[in-house]
Amino acid sequence: MAYTERLDKRKFDELRPMEAKIGVVKNAKGSASFKSGKTWAIAAVYGPREIYPKFLANPTKGILRCHYTMMPFSGSGERIRPGKSRRAQEISMVMEKALLPVVDLTDFPNSVVDVFVELPQTDAGTRCAAISAASMALAHAGIPMKDLVSSIAVGQVDGTVLADLSYGEESYPDVEVSDIPVAMLHNSKQISLLQMDGEISKKDLLKALEMAKGATEKVYELQVKALKEHYSKE
Amino acid sequence: MSSILVQDKSVVVPGEILAEGMDYLPGDNTYRENDKIYSKVLGLGYPAGRVIKVTPLAGPYVPKPGDKIIGKIIDIAFSGWRVNTSTAYSAMMNVKDATSRFIKKEEDLSKIMAIGDHVVVKITNVTSQNLIDLTMKEPGLYKISGGRLITIDSQKVPRVIGKKGSMISQIKEKTGCNITVGQNGVIWLKGSPEGELLAEKAIKLIEQRSHQEGLTDKIEKFLEENKVPLPERKSNGSDLKESEGNEYAEETEEGGQ
Amino acid sequence: MINGNKETIAQLANEGKRLDGRSLTEFRQPIEIETDISWTAEGSAKVRIGETVIMAGVKLSIEKPYNDTPNEGGIMINAELTPLSSEEYESGPPGMKSIELARVTDRGIREAKAIDMKKLCITPGEKAWFVIVDIITINDAGNLFDAAGLAVLTALKAARFPVVDPETGAIDYKQKTKVSLPLSKEPLPITVYKINGKLVVDPTNEEENASEARLTVASDSKGTISAMQKGGEDSLTIDEISEMVDLATEKSAFLREQINKVLKK
Numbered sequence: 041m042a043y044t045e046r047l048d049k050r051k052f053d054e055l056r057p058m059e060a061k062i063g064v065v066k067n068a069k070g071s072a073s074f075k076s077g078k079t080w081a082i083a084a085v086y087g088p089r090e091i092y093p094k095f096l097a098n099p100t101k102g103i104l105r106c107h108y109t110m111m112p113f114s115g116s117g118e119r120i121r122p123g124k125s126r127r128a129q130e131i132s133m134v135m136e137k138a139l140l141p142v143v144d145l146t147d148f149p150n151s152v153v154d155v156f157v158e159l160p161q162t163d164a165g166t167r168c169a170a171i172s173a174a175s176m177a178l179a180h181a182g183i184p185m186k187d188l189v190s191s192i193a194v195g196q197v198d199g200t201v202l203a204d205l206s207y208g209e210e211s212y213p214d215v216e217v218s219d220i221p222v223a224m225l226h227n228s229k230q231i232s233l234l235q236m237d238g239e240i241s242k243k244d245l246l247k248a249l250e251m252a253k254g255a256t257e258k259v260y261e262l263q264v265k266a267l268k269e270h271y272s273k274e
Numbered sequence: 275m276s277s278i279l280v281q282d283k284s285v286v287v288p289g290e291i292l293a294e295g296m297d298y299l300p301g302d303n304t305y306r307e308n309d310k311i312y313s314k315v316l317g318l319g320y321p322a323g324r325v326i327k328v329t330p331l332a333g334p335y336v337p338k339p340g341d342k343i344i345g346k347i348i349d350i351a352f353s354g355w356r357v358n359t360s361t362a363y364s365a366m367m368n369v370k371d372a373t374s375r376f377i378k379k380e381e382d383l384s385k386i387m388a389i390g391d392h393v394v395v396k397i398t399n400v401t402s403q404n405l406i407d408l409t410m411k412e413p414g415l416y417k418i419s420g421g422r423l424i425t426i427d428s429q430k431v432p433r434v435i436g437k438k439g440s441m442i443s444q445i446k447e448k449t450g451c452n453i454t455v456g457q458n459g460v461i462w463l464k465g466s467p468e469g470e471l472l473a474e475k476a477i478k479l480i481e482q483r484s485h486q487e488g489l490t491d492k493i494e495k496f497l498e499e500n501k502v503p504l505p506e507r508k509s510n511g512s513d514l515k516e517s518e519g520n521e522y523a524e525e526t527e528e529g530g531q
Numbered sequence: 532m533i534n535g536n537k538e539t540i541a542q543l544a545n546e547g548k549r550l551d552g553r554s555l556t557e558f559r560q561p562i563e564i565e566t567d568i569s570w571t572a573e574g575s576a577k578v579r580i581g582e583t584v585i586m587a588g589v590k591l592s593i594e595k596p597y598n599d600t601p602n603e604g605g606i607m608i609n610a611e612l613t614p615l616s617s618e619e620y621e622s623g624p625p626g627m628k629s630i631e632l633a634r635v636t637d638r639g640i641r642e643a644k645a646i647d648m649k650k651l652c653i654t655p656g657e658k659a660w661f662v663i664v665d666i667i668t669i670n671d672a673g674n675l676f677d678a679a680g681l682a683v684l685t686a687l688k689a690a691r692f693p694v695v696d697p698e699t700g701a702i703d704y705k706q707k708t709k710v711s712l713p714l715s716k717e718p719l720p721i722t723v724y725k726i727n728g729k730l731v732v733d734p735t736n737e738e739e740n741a742s743e744a745r746l747t748v749a750s751d752s753k754g755t756i757s758a759m760q761k762g763g764e765d766s767l768t769i770d771e772i773s774e775m776v777d778l779a780t781e782k783s784a785f786l787r788e789q790i791n792k793v794l795k796k
Contacts, residue, residue: 065670066582067617069427070332078570082669084615088334088362099403102362107614107622112665113572113588117704119663122611124622142288144314147336149403151362156615158667160586161569179288179316182333182429186305186314187289227289227312264287267316271285271331271485346535392535422550423535467543471552 043198043215047208053251055192055204055258060172060266062180070181072266074173076192077206078163083173085181088151096152102145106135106155108170114162116207131167138171138191138223138233144184153183164207164219165193171223171233176263180270190259191223191233194248196240201247203255216240220248224256280319280326285485288312292319292326301327318485331485335361335428335458337400342414344423344456347391350383357395357408360425360458365406367395372410392418394454394462421452421464424474426481428459433484434477441480441490448497449473450504468502475500540741541727550737556778558733558785559583564681564793566689573707574690578682580733582672584616587682589664589690589712593702596652596659604651604659608637608666608683612675616668617736635720635760636666636679639749640687643718643757650713658700660692662712673735676747677786680720685790687712718757719786720749721779725765730775732782746772748779752787756780 046052056077065071068084075081088102096103108131112120135155145153155177157170171191179185195205198215210219218238224231231249240248276295280286292304293311300306303315304326313319317328337343337359345365349356354368369377373386387393394415399407409415426434434455435442446453451465451473461477463470476493483489536550543549553559559581569575572588596603610633614620625633640646651660664686666679694706724731724742731738739745744763750756756776761767767775 065584065615066672067670068615069334080569082615086614086618089618090362090364109613109615111569111586111588111667112609112611112663113569113575113590116571118592119590119665122609122665123624148334148362154614156613158613158615158669160575160588160667161571163570180332182315182317182330182427184303184314184333185288186312188287225289227291227307264290267287268285390535418535420539422539467546467548468552471550 043200043212046202048206052200053203053254055255056206058259058262060176060262062176062266062270068177068181070177070179070183072173072176072180074169074176076165076169076204078161079159079165079169080161081157081159081166081169081173083155083157083170083177085153085155085174085177085183087153088145088148089154091150091152097150099149100146102148102151102153104136104140104143104145104153104155106132106139106157106174108132108135108157108167110159110162110166114159116163131170134233134235135167135171135174139174139178139189141230141232142175142185142187142189142225143178144186147184153178153181164205164210165221167233168192168221168223172259172263176267179267187225187227188260188263189223189225189232190256190263191221192252192255192259193219193221194252194255195219195238196244196248199244201244201251203251220245220252222249222252222256224252226256226260229253278321278326280321282320283318285316285331286313286319286328287316288314290319292328293321297324299325301325303328303330330429332427333429337361337363337365337397337404337406337458339397339400341397341457342394343397343458344392344394344418344454344460344462345408345458347387347389347393350389355383355387357393359406360460361404363404363406365397365408367393367408367410371398371408374411387417392423392462394418394456418462421462422470422474424461424463424477426459426461426477428457430481430484431455431457431459433489434461434480436490441493444490444494445473445476445497449476449502466502466505469504472497472500472502536737537741540738544726544729544731547729549731551735555729555731556782558782559735562786562789564685564789566685566793571704572686573693574686574688574712576682576685576689577669578678578685580674580678580681581735582670583674583678584669585675585678585682586667586669587664587679587686588667589662589686591690591692591702592661592663593653593658593695593700594661595657596655600648601656602652603648604661605648606637606641606646606662606664608633608640608664610636610666610668610679612668612671617671620668620671631760631762632675632679633666635676635747635758636683638758638760639680639718639720640683643716643749643751643755645714645716645718645751645757646687647713647715662687662690671736673737673739674722674733676720676722677733680749681786681790684717684719685793687714688717688790688794716751717787717790718749718751719783720747720758721782721786722747723775723778725763725767725771730771730778732778746775746779748776748783750780750783752784754780
């Protein structure tokens with residue numbers, strides 16, 4: 041039996057309801073909030089600023105550092121102990137790699153731009169929401185960027201290719217499931233984040249990545265709208 | 275065929291296409307890729323003749339020689355002071371650049387400027403690695419005392435100053451404050467408590483609405499609606515001195531301390 | 532952060548004035564309280580006082596009671612001063628500021644016996660509910676103590692027990708019952724700062740840095756004090772403490788009203 045109707049009745053390429061907002065952390069140079077279904081990421085950007093420890097400094101350009109944190113009460117089960125888990129460290133690292141192709145810090149040698157992301161509640165797709173929020177926050181901070189980065193997960197449940205899997209789909213019992221978080225640069229359609237859990241055929245993988253184009257485009261439209269509306273003429 | 279895609283002074287996002295074709299040139303905060311010109315920042319895009327430019331709506335201050343900034347003394351070395359410039363780079367101010375007075379070898383430098391003091395200084399040199407040299411030995415450069423310091427995004431500094439200093443003059447006049455605007459976004463206000471508060475609110479309003487048209491009128495209205503009693507002004511009227519562009523020079527009475 | 536207004540703040544305080552034009556005993560506006568901001572928490576709240584924004588989330592779990600209190604559940608309050616919320620904070624293990632914030636907030640609730648710990652017991656000596664509240668700063672613009680106390684009390688009031696499988700005893704965190712925590716009192720901490728000898732509430736960061744001493748007083752609707760914490764470098768006279776307690780209980784009532792306005796809706 042194939043997966044013909046999604047748990048929440050969405051179309052196969054339909055995303056969960058999204059919400060984006062700019063300027064949610066006043067102390068930061070730039071900030072943004074991005075909600076996708078019940079997943080919520082808040083991103084704040086500080087810097088360029090002096091880097092500690094000093095040996096991390098790069099004399100040719102500033103470095104970008106991401107910090108991904110799930111709030112202790114943001115998991116759907118028991119409380120998550122505060123402190124950096126290996127999972128959080130890995131996600132922080134792939135976030136950096138997802139954003140680096142667009143960020144230009146050549147004017148700020150030896151400095152660091154820090155992006156902090158906190159998630160008050162989660163339901164799958166946390167790293168994608170984190171990257172989409174971070175990209176908006178970096179733009180809001182006035183960091184030179186070649187493009188915006190938009191991120192969403194695609195994947196497959198029992199042979200059906202889908203966009204933006206929910207937790208219920210990610211953990212669908214007894215069938216083949218794959219979850220593929222993707223980040224895409226808007227103009228070039230190049231991919232700067234690609235991970236996968238589960239199993240998938242090459243044919244379905246390419247189908248899913250094709251679907252990611254349209255899906256990230258919807259994220260992009262919302263990011264642009266939020267940034268522009270923040271500077272309305274009123 | 276070439277065409278401009280950006281409407282005059284509309285908000286553009288990084289990566290937005292501003293113009294197509296080779297008839298146009300990429301200006302400030304833009305870049306070309308193949309036949310298209312894209313924005314490199316969040317800002318207001320506009321064509322200036324054949325050049326397409328973007329004015330950033332926010333962004334880090336990039337130190338430039340000749341800029342007047344407000345900094346904070348964070349350390350005292352043998353030869354001078356280390357100054358926080360509100361950027362990723364602290365600056366060094368040598369004793370000989372701080373005062374024209376003769377400083378004896380064993381003199382306590384903290385008597386001249388202590389850690390935590392704020393200073394209005396000018397950038398004399400910036401290296402490729404953003405090492406910054408400062409001077410305080412010119413008119414309009416001095417150690418600050420009293421009043422209040424506020425910080426705005428450095429990209430909004432030109433709007434706070436206004437064309438030929440029109441915006442800042444208006445705020446000074448209506449609030450009775452002396453105001454010094456550092457290019458790094460640090461601003462010093464000194465007047466009555468009510469005057470300083472009104473000036474701070476007006477400046478924050480400019481920062482918030484810097485992308486809007488008719489800002490000078492809006493601020494005039496705001497200042498008019500929130501009037502404060504003004505102290506009696508000395509009638510020499512010479513405390514406003516404009517230099518070129520966005521630069522703005524302040525009176526010199528406290529210089530050379 | 533530029534912090535050059537210390538002297539001006541002290542001078543103004545002496546005249547009964549503040550940098551932002553408030554009176555010495557006036558809270559910032561807006562004061563906003565939102566509940567159920569996180570579906571994954573059993574109770575949650577987001578609080579805004581001026582530009583200070585804090586979240587608090589309650590998680591409930593079933594644990595073995597402590598040996599010395601076999602008939603009681605427990606509570607723990609933790610605070611994270613996130614580097615997202617201020618350039619002053621760094622990632623890593625909690626510093627003294629977050630430890631103090633957590634402990635002062637914890638004592639205000641615990642010592643008032645606001646939660647009936649006996650009612651949290653399921654099977655004496657074996658199973659009881661434990662309440663863990665996490666305080667997360669979103670934007671630190673000053674007065675974290677009061678904002679945290681407000682967020683924690685609101686989150687506790689909004690919390691609902693999750694469904695427990697009667698057979699296995701396992702918690703189904705995805706389903707909530709309508710049962711709230713056995714909360715009998717509503718203690719709220721208010722921190723009174725001393726700036727240039729004057730008493731001030733709800734300080735901004737700059738005012739906190741310009742203050743010489745502070746006293747946090749947690750009190751409930753009857754004015755009973757349940758916790759205190761004196762901070763800062765300077766000392767306080769008994770007369771000052773008396774005045775600070777009065778001011779704190781008055782402001783505590785004021786903030787309690789704000790919560791009840793939101794929760795009654």
